[in-house]
Amino acid sequence: xxxxxxxxxxxxxxxxxxxxxxxxxxxxxxxxxxxxxxxxxxxxxxxxxxxxxxxxxxxxxxxxxxxxxxxxxxxxxxxxxxxxxxxxxxxxxxxxxxxxxxxxxxxxxxxxxxxxxxxxxxxxxxxxxxxxxxxxxxxxxxxxxxxxxxxxxxxxxxxxxxxxxxxxxxxxxxxxxxxxxxxxxxxxxxxxxxxxxxxxxxxxxxxxxxxxxxxxxxxx
Amino acid sequence: xxxxxxxxxxxxxxxxxxxxxxxxxxxxxxxxxxxxxxxxxxxxxxxxxxxxxxxxxxxxxxxxxxxxxxxxxxxxxxxxxxxxxxxxxxxxxxxxxxxxxxxxxxxxxxxxxxxxxxxxxxxxxxxxxxxxxxxxxxxxxxxxxxxxxxxxxxxxxxxxxxxxxxxxxxxxxxxxxxxxxxxxxxxxxxxxxxxxxxxxxxxxxxxxxxxxxxxxxxxxxxxxxxxxxxxxxxxxxxxxxxxxxxxxxxxxxxxxxxxxxxxxxxxxxxxxxxxxxxxxxxxxxxxxxxxxxxxxxxxxxxxxxxxxxxxxxxxx
Numbered sequence: 424x425x426x427x428x429x430x431x432x433x434x435x436x437x438x439x440x441x442x443x444x445x446x447x448x449x450x451x452x453x454x455x456x457x458x459x460x461x462x463x464x465x466x467x468x469x470x471x472x473x474x475x476x477x478x479x480x481x482x483x484x485x486x487x488x489x490x491x492x493x494x495x496x497x498x499x500x501x502x503x504x505x506x507x508x509x510x511x512x513x514x515x516x517x518x519x520x521x522x523x524x525x526x527x528x529x530x531x532x533x534x535x536x537x538x539x540x541x542x543x544x545x546x547x548x549x550x551x552x553x554x555x556x557x558x559x560x561x562x563x564x565x566x567x568x569x570x571x572x573x574x575x576x577x578x579x580x581x582x583x584x585x586x587x588x589x590x591x592x593x594x595x596x597x598x599x600x601x602x603x604x605x606x607x608x609x610x611x612x613x614x615x616x617x618x619x620x621x622x623x624x625x626x627x628x629x630x631x632x633x634x635x636x637x638x639x640x641x642x643x
Numbered sequence: 644x645x646x647x648x649x650x651x652x653x654x655x656x657x658x659x660x661x662x663x664x665x666x667x668x669x670x671x672x673x674x675x676x677x678x679x680x681x682x683x684x685x686x687x688x689x690x691x692x693x694x695x696x697x698x699x700x701x702x703x704x705x706x707x708x709x710x711x712x713x714x715x716x717x718x719x720x721x722x723x724x725x726x727x728x729x730x731x732x733x734x735x736x737x738x739x740x741x742x743x744x745x746x747x748x749x750x751x752x753x754x755x756x757x758x759x760x761x762x763x764x765x766x767x768x769x770x771x772x773x774x775x776x777x778x779x780x781x782x783x784x785x786x787x788x789x790x791x792x793x794x795x796x797x798x799x800x801x802x803x804x805x806x807x808x809x810x811x812x813x814x815x816x817x818x819x820x821x822x823x824x825x826x827x828x829x830x831x832x833x834x835x836x837x838x839x840x841x842x843x844x845x846x847x848x849x850x851x852x853x854x855x856x857x858x859x860x861x862x863x864x865x866x867x868x869x870x871x872x873x874x875x876x877x878x879x880x881x882x883x884x885x886x887x888x889x890x891x892x893x894x895x896x897x898x899x900x901x902x903x904x905x906x907x908x909x910x911x912x913x914x915x916x917x918x919x920x921x922x923x924x925x926x927x928x929x930x931x932x933x934x935x936x937x938x939x940x941x942x943x944x945x946x947x948x949x950x951x952x953x954x955x956x957x958x959x
Contacts, residue, residue, distance in 0.1 A: 433818055436957050440819035440949075447949065451942050524941035531948045538956050553957050 429479045438472045439557040450526040466496035488605045500616045507620045534560045554595035561588035575633045579619045648723040656878040657681035666922035693863035698768035706763030707868040713756035714872045718879045720744045724906040725894040726810035745804040764857030775856020785940040790831040792947035793824040797887045810890040823950030825888045830943035836877040839925040885913040
């Protein structure tokens with residue numbers, strides 16, 4: 424069978440581990456631009472995984488889903504967020520609540536917990552058997568990033584990453600839902616990103632700063 | 644013949660250093676020193692007289708020999724172009740010496756050399772020597788876990804910690820775990836050889852030096868021996884990286900002379916590629932502040948930990 428190379432060279436493993444790596448790398452990044460770039464790479468890898476699966480499974484609708492994912496999460500949302508970040512003049516994340524080495528260690532501990540708790544009783548066979556574990560790790564680490572960061576923009580990116588993880592989990596269990604559902608989900612995320620972008624500008628306008636700790640101070 | 648393969652590391656390591664320097668100079672638009680310059684330096688240093696600090700004890704005199712001997716012993720345990728020979732037993736089989744010790748023995752033989760180098764720096768009794776030693780040991784503590792975890796991933800994948808077996812098993816870059824381990828190992832090699840994000844090999848600026856600080860009081864033959872040991876350690880680590888991650892092309896047991904020569908050619912190509920990579924990293928990165936190093940080396944540790952987890956998860 425000519426398509427065996429997908430399994431032989433464990434292409435799906437490479438792509439999913441690459442996605443995990445971009446999320447873990449977020450813990451040690453400080454600049455907003457590199458944050459956005461990591462998110463972009465993550466989304467492109469997600470689209471690539473769908474394209475590889477489409478090729479392997481001979482499923483035409485997955486090609487459409489991959490193209491839509493690439494266009495929205497890989498191009499539109501990063502461009503939008505970059506515009507927001509530039510217009511708000513945020514270049515650096517403030518020092519996170521937990522320092523870099525500790526948060527790196529915590530996120531790898533999260534990965535260990537996920538792997539050890541999912542090692543038995545999960546019934547996925549075939550070429551995406553490891554994808555579910557990676558996707559749940561991605562969800563947990565993005566949640567952790569959202570908790571430990573102070574700036575609103577970083578939290579938005581954390582939320583989007585979490586959505587990527589959820590998408591990956593759903594994909595690994597179902598090999599892609601019907602096209603209309605995928606389009607709906609993608610449209611939802613796009614709308615969410617736009618609303619959050621507007622929301623960020625409003626926070627900036629009202630509170631001068633995007634540091635969410637300062638939202639607790641009373642405004643008269 | 645195969646028993647003498649460590650001679651390649653012994654004799655060609657200054658050339659590798661010269662090539663890295665030349666590549667760096669070319670990338671930075673300078674003409675640079677000749678490729679053979681490290682040989683000229685060593686020859687000149689061997690001819691010069693030595694100045695010994697008044698406070699120095701026997702440790703100062705012993706350190707160069709211990710450092711050189713430990714690196715030489717470690718390089719005997721590494722397959723350079725031939726991984727033949729039985730994996731166990733003293734001097735068994737027709738291959739190299741690497742039946743005598745596995746990868747863990749290599750890493751800790753190198754640690755012995757590092758320990759004596761740090762002692763020698765302290766023994767000279769100057770401020771900069773002590774400073775260099777203290778920094779060197781700090782970096783060593785941070786590097787060791789990531790290096791060992793990366794090596795354990797590869798060892799677990801091939802089922803043995805013996806380098807001959809690992810190189811023969813031909814795990815050529817075939818799984819995500821290997822890629823992650825390679826990335827962690829590369830950072831560890833940069834830190835171990837004192838290259839730019841960690842230490843600057845070209846400067847004697849007192850506030851930044853690590854390796855040079857320890858050697859500051861050495862001169863003449865001792866300095867030559869120390870420098871040569873440093874070049875050898877660098878090439879040894881490159882060879883280790885080639886054996887662990889790109890063993891493709893290495894000659895197996897009982898291979899003929901033709902295959903041996905081809906394998907030596909493969910090895911030379913891999914060394915050139917690694918030299919190029921090092922020169923590229925050194926030319927494009929800035930040196931980090933010393934107190935930022937834990938964050939770089941911590942990232943390397945997480946990479947190697949992830950590679951171990953990935954290996955356990957995917958089973959390859």
